[in-house]
Amino acid sequence: MTHMKKSLLSIALFVCGLLLWKPVQAEAATQVDNLVLMVNFSKDGDNTFQTNFSRYQEMYTGPESEPNRSLSQYISTISDGQVTVNTYFPQVVNNVFLPVTIQGSASDYPDASAGEQFVQQVITAAQNMSELSFPSKLDSMRGDGYIDNLTIIVQVDGNNANGAFGSRKADLGDNQTLLHGWHVGAYNVLPTNMLRLGSDFDQGYALASHEFLHTLGAPDLYRTAGENGYPVGRWWDLMAGANFTASYPLVYTRSKLGWMQIETLKDSGTYTLWPAEGASGSRAYILKTSRSDSEFFVVEYRKKPENRQDYDYYIPESGLIVYRVNNAVDYHTNKEGNNYIYVFRKDTKDPAKAQEDESKATVGGQYRKSLGSSDLNAPYTSDTIFYSDGSNSGIVIDNVVTKEDGSVSFDVKFPVLSADSYWLPKGESINGLTSPAITGDTTGNSLYLAGIVNENGKDHLKIYSLGASDSSWKVMQAAADVGRGSQVDILSVAGKVYVAYTDASGYLCVLQVSAENVQQIYRSQTAIYPPRMELLYEQDSLWISYAVGNTLELINVWQPDGSLPPLTVSGTYISGTKHFFYDNKWYAVYCDYFAQGTDGNGCIAVLQNGYWQKLYTMDRLGKASSVDACVAGGKLYLAAANNSNAATAMLTYDGQQWNENILTDIQSKDVVRLVVKDRIPYVFWTSGNEKTLQAAYLKDDSWQKLASTIGTDINGFDIFCGDNTLYAVGATTNGIASVKTMKTVEGIPDPPVTEPEVGNGNVVLALPAGYDSSAKIYIDGVEAASTAWQNDEARRLVAINSIVQLGTTAKTAAAYQYNASGIPTDMYVWRLSYNGSCYTATEVPEFENLFSYHGFSVRYTGNTGLRCTFGIDTAKKSQLISGSGLAGYRITEMGTLIMRPDLHAQYPMVYGSNKLGGGKTYGVINGKFSDKVIRRVNGRDQFANVLTKLPPERYNTSYIFRAYAVMEKDGSSVVIYGPEMSRSMYTVCKQILNRGDFKPGTSGYKFLKNIVDSVEK
Known part of the structure; x- marks a missing residue:
């Protein structure tokens, strides 16, 4: 018998459209009109409706000998009498059948795409038959001018079982189509070869009821995609499979159609249920824990009757059934391969496939006396009541007792879920x-989630957000198509969200994402x-x-x-x-x-x-x-x-x-x-x-x-x-x-980024590779003394608050490494932040070796003087003056600072001091924008300033030069300095003379010789 059921179900596959949950809320008695048309094809033999139309009528209204075997009685029963179906047969006039015949053959409609074309032809044919008998009202359910439901029973033999004539419910897309004054929206198609009326395998009213329940808003609970399996089981709900005698829908299905309420339980105790066939009393309970916001469980009592004509005759045995409802599943249907509703069965091997024997679902019968485990770590293979991710809910149902009044009692035990013992x-x-x-x-108040969702056969990157007050994840962006098997990563940095993935062409991409837009900031070259x-x-x-x-x-x-x-x-x-x-x-x-x-x-x-x-x-x-x-x-x-x-x-x-x-x-x-x-x-x-x-x-x-x-x-x-x-x-x-x-469990708090106990106003700088303790360290352009931190010479402790020349909270630190000849070779920069006690140093690797030193020279014609040349990384400069900047920094001014050594001993050589000389090389100069580059060599833009009008008594004074750049970041200004270099006019002139750059007697030689002689005389 079991083998026969499986074979018949494979024949009676339903081709029902994807259904959004739009139930008819039957709070009071609801009238639903159903117009039935029986249609044959001119080339497919005799019209079998001509003599057997009454049998199809009885499928809806019921034979006197078997009143249960009708759609009207079934819908009335499962709705507790709240829904009355009024079925009309306009082709039967004075007990005479008027055929609606379509030209051609059923074989002319080879696939489902021709389904709507066929329906249009049926409507046109019926519209042209004025002799048909239509009632005065066909929109009792909503009163909107649309026929509540149009049913087309089409004559199809076994050779045309597929094509456009699988059993289905759909909606006509053309709202202009009229049938004797009525719009056509929802319709059912029922092929005669699937109904098999009058045979030993007659499932006519059950199949008609299945499709009609779609019109009322019920979803499919079987699968046509994904893994082969039976999430609900072919006996526990008519929406999961039609048998020769219909099963009751699950109580949850009936509740979603508005026909009954289900109480939610959260506390352990003993409870009583009445069977699905009952007309009153509790027929199901929802079991819910704090383990999930979108998933819960339902327990109901099903009683197997002895009479083959009674609903639920084909359920395996009487007992409780327990099922999970997952409201996170799209469209609230099992059809697309997911488990919207899943009935628990014994000996589960896989939490999602549902390929185990669904007949072994009852609790309190021969298959099992209890269901669930209180061990929160028990796997789904241990007969637990588990969530869709396989984790145990901890709920236990046992002590099932059938009472003489037809009800059943049972115990429910909920786990004690404490926040420190349960995820x-x-x-x-x-x-x-x-x-x-x-x-x-860093607080966890704003969370972001990314992953891949397959829609219409394509993989898409989706990004979600969850705020502190949100109860569900919200789609932040549906960003892009992704490649098959792409991994995803997401990172939040300073209020911005970045996502990495592989696009459909295999290129590695990084996006910057906000609720307003998506910007691609990186794509691999190959x-x-x-x-x-x-x-x-x-x-x-x-x-x-x-x-x-x-x-x-x-x-x-x-x-x-x-x-x-x-x-x-x-x-x-x-x-x-x-x-x-x-x-x-x-x-x-x-x-x-x-x-x-x-x-x-x-x-x-x-x-x-x-x-x-x-x-x-x-x-x-x-x-x-x-x-x-x-x-x-x-x-x-x-x-x-x-x-x-x-x-x-x-x-x-x-x-x-x-x-x-x-x-x-x-x-x-x-x-x-x-x-x-x-x-x-x-x-x-x-x-x-x-x-x-x-x-x-x-x-x-x-x-x-x-x-x-x-x-x-x-x-x-x-x-x-x-x-x-x-x-x-x-x-x-x-x-x-x-x-x-x-x-998290209690531990030792993480130490500050700077190092613990560095002292008030201090900072520890970790020197980069290649630097040693001889490196000169400056805080906001002021040279600072440093000591080894915890005996590590590469980590320098600087007492910033002891630097009296600063007079304000420090913003930057810099280290300059010099070679044995005193020439600066390397430069490194940190950004400083102050918490009221200690400074934290954050490296700015973009500014590594930003400035470089390129030597001293002398201008010996015109406005003569001592020149020092510095350089800036050409690529970094380009970014710093661009709209996007470099690491958020943009240059507004750049140039050279010059100071006398005696003044430098008293005053800081920093931007804005009134003891400075020098000038701009980039920025607004004399009312005009200028970018003075004297040469571009080896990826460096070289620039210089000349110290002019030196009196003879200052020829032997070693003036100090340094490059500077005024930058803006996040609305505030900061100055980045290059290394300091010093030379006297005398020293540079003598070096040039000793190299022999000028021949004696030339004007250049005379200029240099006069300066050297004035010092050495």
């Missing part, structure tokens, strides 16, 4: 989202299809790290010329990749995956002198398939997984010593992620056949699981930490993405 939802789930990535601001990518914000720059083939790349998105050299392995595939910035150096993790022996182990390399140098090899872990790293409290934490043997390792590094430990309780065969908060590392991973997402943390030298399981059946996940809250987004294999939250 709780953040916003409603999102349907169809894969490759999820999450970020937010199609690369990277399998892994990550956005980073370091050194005041946005970076994109990605691995492709055997190469790991790190691109500076804001300044591509400042990108790092690639790291390449000898083999064909690089895995376990990650870039991070620690102790003022760039590091990379990688694995030459197909290399043999220890050459194939995971490695850590550091970038020194422009080359990647191997620093450490993971001898205990071996190969590294997935890694993640965090820098916190001056320490590096790194989690790595070897997917080949499910081993996971935690590595730490304090700048001198590596420590590598295998985590025996954390076994990942997929991605591993890491976050560190208050010096406590948290590792996230998926494990087991259930793909269970969970987290563990290290405290007091012991790894402990962090609360309950986060999700099961997870196909992709990401994490984020905002303030003291962890956020984990997981997407299931069928694309239901949910964000869960958990408070």
Whole structure:
């Protein structure tokens, strides 16, 4: 018998249109008009309606011997008598049948696209038959001039089972079409070969009721896309499959049509239900926990009758059934392959496919006496009442007792969900989202989510936001088409959101996203299809790290010329990749995956002198398939997984010593992620056949699981930490993405960025590679003394508040390295911020070697004097004077400052001082804009100022020169200075004479000789 049911269902596939949920709210008795036309084709043999029309009438009105077997009785029963269907047969006049015949054959309509054309022809044919008997009213349900429902029963033999004549409900797109004065909107098509009236497999009224319920607003609960399976089961709701005797719809279906209310339970207790056939009393309960905002469970009681003509005859047995409702599913239907409604059944092997035996669904019958588990970490394979991500709700139903009055009692036990022991939802789930990535601001009050959604066969990047007061994720942008298999990353930086993905052509792209617009700020030069990518914000720059083939790349998105050299392995595939910035150096993790022996182990390399140098090899872990790293409290934490043997390792590094430990309780065969908060590392991973997402943390030298399981059946996940809250987004294999939250455990607060206990008004500067303790340090252009910080000569402690010449809160710090000849060779800049106690120094790598020194010379004709030439990086200058600027900075003025050494000892040599000489080379000069460049050499724009009108007594005075630039950033002004250089007119003239640049007797020689002689006489 079971085999027969499956075979018949495969024949009776419904071709119902995608249905938006628009139920008829039947708060009072509702009249619904249904006009039936019976149509045959001129070339398809005898008109079978001519003699059998009464049998089709009985399908709606019911034979006297079997009144239940009619659409009108079924709809009245399931609506508790609130809906009356008035069915009209205009072709039956005085018990004489008037045929509506369409020219041609059913075979002339080969596919569903011809369906509306056929309906138009039927309407035209009926419109031309004035002898048909139409009632005076056909819009009783809404009174809008549209026929409430038009049913077309079409004569089709077995050879034309497909094509345009599958059973379906649709809406006519042409609102101008009239049928005897009435507009046609909703219509049903029923082919005779599927109805099979009068046979042993007669499902006429059941199939007609299924399509008619669509008109009333009920969704399809079977699938026509995605995995083969039966989320509801073919017996538990007519909308999931028509049998020879109709089943009751689920109580939730009936409630959504407005026919009954369902009470929501949140407390444990004993409750009573009446069967679906009852006309009063509670026939279902909603079971809801704080675990999800968009998903809940429904329990109802179904009773199997003995009479074949009674509804629910084909359910397997009497008992409770429990099902999940997921309101995050698009269109609220199972048809597109998702589980909008899912009935729990015994021996679940997969949380989404629904391919297990749906007959074993009852609780309190022969298949199982109870359902659910109080163990919050129990997998879905343990007969739990689980959410769409496979995680256990913790609800337990047991002690099912059937009473003599026909009701049933049972116990419900809800879990005690405390915020520190259970991952709780953040916003409603999102349907169809894969490759999820999450970020937010530092407080976690503003969250952002990105991923891929397939719509109409194409993958699209979608970005969502969730504010502190929002209950559901809102679409921020639907940004672009993406390539198949593209990964996604998202990062929030200073109020701006950036998203990385691979576009449909395989190019790596980065977007800057706001609620108003999307701007592409980076696109790779070639199609690369990277399998892994990550956005980073370091050194005041946005970076994109990605691995492709055997190469790991790190691109500076804001300044591509400042990108790092690639790291390449000898083999064909690089895995376990990650870039991070620690102790003022760039590091990379990688694995030459197909290399043999220890050459194939995971490695850590550091970038020194422009080359990647191997620093450490993971001898205990071996190969590294997935890694993640965090820098916190001056320490590096790194989690790595070897997917080949499910081993996971935690590595730490304090700048001198590596420590590598295998985590025996954390076994990942997929991605591993890491976050560190208050010096406590948290590792996230998926494990087991259930793909269970969970987290563990290290405290007091012991790894402990962090609360309950986060999700099961997870196909992709990401994490984020905002303030003291962890956020984990997981997407299931069928694309239901949910964000869960958990408070962090108490640890040691992270130290300030500058270093702990640096003292009031002080700052610690970490000198870049190549600098030593001889580097000269300036604060806002004023030279400052520095000492080694914690015995580290490369880290300089500067007491800013002791620099009396400043007189204000400092904005910048700079370091200049000089060679043995006293020539400046390097320049580095930091931005300073003050919290009322200590300064924090943030590197501005864009200004590295911004200014350069190019020597002294003498102007010996005209307005004579001492000239010092400086240079500025040509490319950086171009950006600094452009509209977008460089790292947010724009030049408004540039030039040279000149000062006497005796004044410099008393006054700061800074922009705006009245003791300065010099002049502008870029900006408004004498009322006109000017950009004075004396030459462009080796990527530098050289500029100079001349110290003129020197009296003889000052020829031997070593004047000090320095370049400067006034810049604006975020509405405020800041001055960046170049290195100081000093020379006297006498010294430069004597050097030129000694080189022999001028022959004795020339005017130039005489000029130089006079200055030298005036000093040496």
